[in-house]
Amino acid sequence: MPIATYGLVALDCPDPESLTAFYQAVLGGEVDRYDEDWYVLHAPGGSRIAFQRATDHRPPEWPRGDRNSQQGHLDLDVPDIERAQEAVLALGATPLDIDDRGGERQFRVYADPAGHPFCLCLK
Numbered sequence: 281m282p283i284a285t286y287g288l289v290a291l292d293c294p295d296p297e298s299l300t301a302f303y304q305a306v307l308g309g310e311v312d313r314y315d316e317d318w319y320v321l322h323a324p325g326g327s328r329i330a331f332q333r334a335t336d337h338r339p340p341e342w343p344r345g346d347r348n349s350q351q352g353h354l355d356l357d358v359p360d361i362e363r364a365q366e367a368v369l370a371l372g373a374t375p376l377d378i379d380d381r382g383g384e385r386q387f388r389v390y391a392d393p394a395g396h397p398f399c400l401c402l403k
Contacts, residue, residue: 292334293394300331305371339395342376357403364400
């Protein structure tokens with residue numbers, strides 16, 4: 281018998297409104313704004329991502345493990361990684377590790393506009 285049910289992933293950031301807009305442009309879905317410090321994206325399929333203001337937010341140093349490590353990241357499945365890469369870069373993502381070895385490694389790593397790592401994964 282489980283102890284809990286999954287609710288959502290919450291990401292700290294300096295500007296929840298703009299980070300919510302970034303992920304809504306990437307994933308689609310509907311946004312609930314609870315106040316200027318807390319937004320929730322209801323992505324298609326039922327997943328939820330919350331964005332919480334953290335005024336002193338410092339992005340992780342990917343791929344460090346000794347200090348200020350990434351803590352966690354999102355994997356986003358895409359049917360066309362080249363097209364998806366072009367779109368997320370246009371939205372303000374930063375490439376962190378995009379050498380997929382000619383398609384051998386079926387993911388690429390980026391940072392969202394607040395510096396959180398996320399992967400585009402070839403579905």
